[in-house]
Amino acid sequence: MSLEKFWDKQGCFMGVPYPGDVGAGTFNPLTIFYVFGKQPFKVAYIETSKRPKDGRYGDNPNRLQSFFQYQVIIKPSPSNIQKLYISSLMNLGIDVKFHDIRFVEDDWEQETLGAYGLGWEVWLDGMEITQFTYFQKMTGVELEIIPVEITYGLERICMLLQGKDSIYDIDWSSDVKYGDIFKEREYQFSKFNFEEANIDIFRMDFNRYENEAKRLIGLNLYYPAYDYCIKCSHILNILDTRRALSPDERKNLISRIRKLCEEVGKRLTKKKDE
Amino acid sequence: MNKNFLLEIGTEEIPAPYLEPAINSLTRLLSNCLRDNLIHLGNIKSFYTPRRLSVFIEEVSPKAEDIVNMITGPPKEVSFKDGNPAPPLIGFVRAHNMQPTDVKVIQKGGKEVIAIEKIEKGCNTREILENIIPSIIKSIEFPRSMRWESTRVRFARPIRWIICLFGKHIVRFKIAGVISDRISMGLRSEKCITIDKPSNYENIMESRRIIPDPSKRMKEIERQIKVAVKKHNIEWLIDNELLKEVTNMVESPIAVIGQFDKSYLSLPQDIIRAALKGHQRYFWTQKAGKETNYFISVANNPDGDKDIIRKGNERVLNARLEDAEFYLQEDMKLLLSKRLEDLKKMLYDIKLGTLYDKTRRLTQLSLFCTSWISGVDSKTLKRAALLSKTDLTTNMIKDGKEFTKLEGIIGAEYASRQGEDNKVVNAIREQYLPKYPDDCLPHTNEGILLSLADKIDSLVGGYLVSGIPSSSKDPRAMKRNANGIVRIIIEKSISIPLHEVIRKDFKLYNRKYSSNIINFVIQRYKQYMLDKGVKNDVVMAVHETDNILIMKMIADAIVGAGDIQEIIFAAKRINNILKGIDGIKPKVNEEYLVETEEKKLYSEIIKTEVLLDKSISKKRFSDSITLLLGLTSYINKLFDAVLIMSPDKHIKANRLSLLYHTSSLFERIADFKNLH
Numbered sequence: 001m002s003l004e005k006f007w008d009k010q011g012c013f014m015g016v017p018y019p020g021d022v023g024a025g026t027f028n029p030l031t032i033f034y035v036f037g038k039q040p041f042k043v044a045y046i047e048t049s050k051r052p053k054d055g056r057y058g059d060n061p062n063r064l065q066s067f068f069q070y071q072v073i074i075k076p077s078p079s080n081i082q083k084l085y086i087s088s089l090m091n092l093g094i095d096v097k098f099h100d101i102r103f104v105e106d107d108w109e110q111e112t113l114g115a116y117g118l119g120w121e122v123w124l125d126g127m128e129i130t131q132f133t134y135f136q137k138m139t140g141v142e143l144e145i146i147p148v149e150i151t152y153g154l155e156r157i158c159m160l161l162q163g164k165d166s167i168y169d170i171d172w173s174s175d176v177k178y179g180d181i182f183k184e185r186e187y188q189f190s191k192f193n194f195e196e197a198n199i200d201i202f203r204m205d206f207n208r209y210e211n212e213a214k215r216l217i218g219l220n221l222y223y224p225a226y227d228y229c230i231k232c233s234h235i236l237n238i239l240d241t242r243r244a245l246s247p248d249e250r251k252n253l254i255s256r257i258r259k260l261c262e263e264v265g266k267r268l269t270k271k272k273d274e
Numbered sequence: 275m276n277k278n279f280l281l282e283i284g285t286e287e288i289p290a291p292y293l294e295p296a297i298n299s300l301t302r303l304l305s306n307c308l309r310d311n312l313i314h315l316g317n318i319k320s321f322y323t324p325r326r327l328s329v330f331i332e333e334v335s336p337k338a339e340d341i342v343n344m345i346t347g348p349p350k351e352v353s354f355k356d357g358n359p360a361p362p363l364i365g366f367v368r369a370h371n372m373q374p375t376d377v378k379v380i381q382k383g384g385k386e387v388i389a390i391e392k393i394e395k396g397c398n399t400r401e402i403l404e405n406i407i408p409s410i411i412k413s414i415e416f417p418r419s420m421r422w423e424s425t426r427v428r429f430a431r432p433i434r435w436i437i438c439l440f441g442k443h444i445v446r447f448k449i450a451g452v453i454s455d456r457i458s459m460g461l462r463s464e465k466c467i468t469i470d471k472p473s474n475y476e477n478i479m480e481s482r483r484i485i486p487d488p489s490k491r492m493k494e495i496e497r498q499i500k501v502a503v504k505k506h507n508i509e510w511l512i513d514n515e516l517l518k519e520v521t522n523m524v525e526s527p528i529a530v531i532g533q534f535d536k537s538y539l540s541l542p543q544d545i546i547r548a549a550l551k552g553h554q555r556y557f558w559t560q561k562a563g564k565e566t567n568y569f570i571s572v573a574n575n576p577d578g579d580k581d582i583i584r585k586g587n588e589r590v591l592n593a594r595l596e597d598a599e600f601y602l603q604e605d606m607k608l609l610l611s612k613r614l615e616d617l618k619k620m621l622y623d624i625k626l627g628t629l630y631d632k633t634r635r636l637t638q639l640s641l642f643c644t645s646w647i648s649g650v651d652s653k654t655l656k657r658a659a660l661l662s663k664t665d666l667t668t669n670m671i672k673d674g675k676e677f678t679k680l681e682g683i684i685g686a687e688y689a690s691r692q693g694e695d696n697k698v699v700n701a702i703r704e705q706y707l708p709k710y711p712d713d714c715l716p717h718t719n720e721g722i723l724l725s726l727a728d729k730i731d732s733l734v735g736g737y738l739v740s741g742i743p744s745s746s747k748d749p750r751a752m753k754r755n756a757n758g759i760v761r762i763i764i765e766k767s768i769s770i771p772l773h774e775v776i777r778k779d780f781k782l783y784n785r786k787y788s789s790n791i792i793n794f795v796i797q798r799y800k801q802y803m804l805d806k807g808v809k810n811d812v813v814m815a816v817h818e819t820d821n822i823l824i825m826k827m828i829a830d831a832i833v834g835a836g837d838i839q840e841i842i843f844a845a846k847r848i849n850n851i852l853k854g855i856d857g858i859k860p861k862v863n864e865e866y867l868v869e870t871e872e873k874k875l876y877s878e879i880i881k882t883e884v885l886l887d888k889s890i891s892k893k894r895f896s897d898s899i900t901l902l903l904g905l906t907s908y909i910n911k912l913f914d915a916v917l918i919m920s921p922d923k924h925i926k927a928n929r930l931s932l933l934y935h936t937s938s939l940f941e942r943i944a945d946f947k948n949l950h
Contacts, residue, residue, distance in 0.1 A: 053673060056597075056600055059596070059600065060593060060596050060597060060600065061589070061592070061593050061596065062589075062590075062593045063593065063597065076423065076424065077422055077423070077432075079423070079432070079434060079451070082286055082434075086462060096462060096463060097463045097575075097577055097578075098577070098578055098579040098582050099575065099578060099579075099582060099583065099586070100530075100573035100574055100575050100578050100583045100586070101462060101574075101575070102287075102523070102573075102574055103286065103287035103324075104287075104523070105287075105289035105290065107418060117420075118418060118420040118431070120287060124586060125573075125582060125583045125585070125586020125587055125589075125590075126554055126571060126583075126586050126587040126589075126590040126591070127586055127589065127590045128590075134420055134421075134422050134432070136420055136421065145424070146420075146421050146422050146423070148422075159589075160586070165589055165592075246619045246620055246621060248621045248624055
């Protein structure tokens with residue numbers, strides 16, 4: 001809540017999470033569709049990110065297959081953005097004076113989106129709590145105005161704030177812990193992602209969604225087409241977690257999604273130019 | 275009066291590995307550019323932290339040097355009339371806005387002409403600086419650079435402030451929306467820092483607890499670590515590479531000691547080390563020669579609460595080790611030998627087949643090599659080769675983030691846990707050695723062969739996909755592989771005909787043989803020798819063969835033989851006669867040997883030849899050189915006493931044959947005539 005207030009004050013409009021399964025807040029159309037063009041844009045929203053491979057059956061104290069991110073996009077990137085970010089931590093109750101805050105090189109690349117950026121992972125006492133990126137390219141297109149993306153890992157920040165050693169011990173409310181709500185879910189989804197997901201169904205779905213995306217791109221309906229790109233991306237992650245993909249097949253699927261995304265990007269920038 | 279100069283480029287955190295090359299390039303560009311502008315400089319000192327690149331130059335001249343241009347005019351004889359200025363002279367000086375009294379007479383092209391000296395006043399250094407610094411900043415190169423604002427300047431990370439002072443004055447310019455000033459940023463939690471004059475820069479920074487000098491910073495880190503480990507009665511596992519990296523990641527270091535959960539000490543050491551160093555950049559510790567669960571991190575906040583920081587670090591490290599434990603548990607469910615099937619599904623390269631194909635080739639190729647090396651246990655080798663790539667299918671290598679670089683090491687670890695023979699385990703562990711230029715070599719015979727086979731197969735594979743690498747592009751690391759082959763062969767004294775081994779590998783790939791690879795390896799061998807300080811003429815004089823150990827031994831024998839001028843002289847002398855003559859018969863006809871000197875030389879040659887062949891087959895090349903040295907006096911006597919180009923056709927031809935035969939003996943060792 002205090003993040004929301006903070007970025008609201010900075011003039012960000014409050015976005016909403018994407019209703020489907022995404023691997024990162026970056027996939028949200030609010031990011032993808034607005035980083036292009038010259039128009040200034042500021043948005044902040046919470047996102048549930050799903051990374052099937054990071055599932056640990058509820059055993060690892062700070063790794064989850066489904067977790068919450070708080071995403072801030074500001075275009076153009078303001079010159080005091082690091083300072084703003086630090087203030088947002090202060091605002092959360094992290095007194096940076098006592099902690100070790102570090103910006104550690106981590107160039108970001110999302111192959112399926114054809115996107116890359118330069119920046120850091122931010123460490124708080126050695127723990128990665130934020131990804132901080134200046135986007136350079138999106139859907140294969142060099143960006144005109146450089147946006148900055150700040151992605152907070154909410155569980156980890158809460159852990160630090162509440163002084164807990166495990167995400168599952170976080171107090172969700174005064175009498176409910178994070179583990180009470182999510183631990184069983186983590187276990188079941190880990191079991192599903194690693195062992196039980198039906199490979200044949202997912203493969204078929206991938207092909208169907210891909211075809212649908214292509215058809216929609218053909219109709220210049222790039223918003224719904226993009227929804228199908230996201231679905232393909234999530235299926236890729238599940239198949240990969242299920243160890244159903246050989247490296248070249250994985251590469252192949254990635255490049256297929258990437259092509260779709262690039263098509264969406266092309267149509268979108270064309271529209272913006274008009 | 276000369277003044278001191280200071281430039282500080284303030285940025286958001288620049289990646290650690292970029293810093294040193296960047297500061298070197300900035301310093302070089304700046305000093306060259308000033309010198310090119312005829313500005314005098316004193317001592318230069320450079321500083322850097324992740325957030326600043328700074329150059330301090332003492333005693334910079336306030337103006338560029340004046341340039342004197344000599345402008346020549348008409349010849350002397352037309353310039354004066356009766357010793358007074360004539361119209362051509364008057365016109366000339368007027369054109370340059372000067373007086374007739376400014377004229378000098380000088381020599382030009384053997385003639386006397388009149389001339390004037392025109393002085394171009396040097397510009398103010400400050401003005402020059404204002405003009406050149408923005409372009410210097412833009413020309414610093416980084417492995418990756420970015421844009422962040424509307425002027426689209428590229429730099430490693432955004433530039434947020436710039437200090438540029440000449441004496442007490444600001445050198446004003448604007449780059450990427452930033453205007454130069456005298457104000458620097460302090461630590462994140464602190465206020466701005468004003469620099470009054472360049473010479474105070476380092477002191478002011480240090481008073482604000484930022485150590486801009488990297489070597490001082492490194493010493494401070496070392497000092498703190500030593501104090502900290504002493505308190506806990508443990509030893510610090512010194513890692514200079516990591517120390518350097520850590521130094522480049524902080525500007526105000528504090529060392530913090532923490533502990534990870536003792537239960538993780540049962541994980542393989544290489545995994546723990548990778549978790550500590552690879553991602554978190556923590557140092558490990560020992561007590562009485564045994565690794566402990568204590569670690570040292572270096573934080574960047576002198577006001578930080580060490581307890582809070584320590585707890586945070588411990589929490590992260592435990593989670594990473596928990597990850598490793600998770601991978602290990604998962605991986606142990608499947609024996610390495612059962613993973614061969616998975617290798618069939620994993621591509622080595624789209625053009626070169628699967629990793630299983632590679633495994634098959636490695637098995638055959640390494641066994642093939644055993645013909646030349648004694649003391650190899652074929653059973654061990656075969657087993658190690660079969661399992662060598664299976665760790666590439668494990669979670670630890672495929673998904674393990676900082677653990678993915680442990681290929682070979684993980685394979686060995688798992689093989690050992692799964693009860694494979696110790697010799698098999700060692701060979702698997704050593705198969706990728708050496709991984710980088712100064713890395714250690716495999717120790718065991720099986721490891722040596724497996725590593726050799728792996729590198730040769732990668733080299734051939736790389737060649738089949740992308741040909742011989744160029745000097746700048748080597749996507750398949752073929753140079754590294756070839757260098758590894760050279761080092762193993764030479765430093766482990768492996769006498770092996772590479773030709774046959776490479777040919778065998780081509781066959782295993784089912785492709786047509788090409789000699790380009792052996793030539794490539796020989797080129798890398800030559801570079802290796804040059805890097806070791808062997809002179810170029812020696813390296814080049816040794817004949818190329820596919821057994822590079824022999825080449826190396828001959829080169830060593832030449833270097834070790836001391837004075838061989840007699841051989842070189844004789845070889846050159848013979849070559850001078852023989853070159854350009856065609857149709858020399860290789861065989862000497864004894865009937866036509868007339869003079870004592872030639873008879874004597876011939877009989878010496880026949881004797882020497884037998885001994886020489888023996889020394890060569892025993893690879894005692896210094897003996898070979900001694901034998902050749904023994905021949906030289908006979909050769910000299912021949913040249914002194916006998917006319918080679920005899921008027922008698924037969925005798926002449928025979929003498930040429932004799933020289934040819936002699937020279938062929940030299941050639942068996944090296945091309946001596948081209949030595950200096």
